[in-house]
Amino acid sequence: MGKDSKHDDPEYKARSAALRLLARREHSRQELSLKLRQRQIEQPLIDQVLDEYEEEGWLDDYRFADVYSRQRMDAGYGPVRITAELQQRGVYFRPASLEEKSDADWVRAAAELREKRFGLTRLSDDLDEKLRQARFLARRGFSSAQVERALQLDDAEQLWGGDEL
Numbered sequence: 511m512g513k514d515s516k517h518d519d520p521e522y523k524a525r526s527a528a529l530r531l532l533a534r535r536e537h538s539r540q541e542l543s544l545k546l547r548q549r550q551i552e553q554p555l556i557d558q559v560l561d562e563y564e565e566e567g568w569l570d571d572y573r574f575a576d577v578y579s580r581q582r583m584d585a586g587y588g589p590v591r592i593t594a595e596l597q598q599r600g601v602y603f604r605p606a607s608l609e610e611k612s613d614a615d616w617v618r619a620a621a622e623l624r625e626k627r628f629g630l631t632r633l634s635d636d637l638d639e640k641l642r643q644a645r646f647l648a649r650r651g652f653s654s655a656q657v658e659r660a661l662q663l664d665d666a667e668q669l670w671g672g673d674e675l
Contacts, residue, residue, distance in 0.1 A: 524551045524559045532563070536574040539564070540600025575605035583607070586623045589616055591651020613656065620652045620660035632664040 527549055531537055537545070539560055546556045563569040575596055582592045589608055596605075611619075624630065624643055633640040640661060647657040 520551060520555055521559070523549070524555050527551070528559055528563060529568075532568055536577045537569070538571050538574045538596075538599040538601050539569060542569065571601055572603075572605065574599075575601045575603070576607050579605050579607045583611075583619070586619070586626075586650060588620060588647070588651030588653070588656065590653055591649075594651070616652060616656050617659045620647050620650075620656050621663045623647065623650060624660055624663075630664055633661055 524546060527546055528542055531542060531545055542560060543553075543556050546559075547553065560569060578596065578599070578601075579592050582595065589611070592608060593604060596602075621630070624647060627646065628639075628643055631639075633643070644657050644661060647660060648654070652660070
């Protein structure tokens, strides 16, 4: 079999494309399937290749979800948004990295993001500013309860001081 005939083989094309994509970064099964369909590969062949890659451990939705959620947490996103983004990628469970964080951890993350973006000024007198900051944190994927608690903090001592979150 010559080099040219390998590139015409649909199975070779599917396997090599999937492997190249997985070499760059983790993918969910749904993401990889979509990318292979965009390369004009037939769905039964995609399913066969992805099943084999899952058996080999090269494709793993649990590993993908954990890596993805950690990256998004490091980028300052909250649990609501991360969960929604995972569902868009075909992952319908919460990875351990999300389950490990308590509500107080999420409030602390929201408060740190707020401090970095706006500072921890007292907001009780400025409703417009409070709403602006609340919208920002909500867009980042924090729950309304987490946003409200993060907005109540008005100095770094409260943020770093202890368990009153």
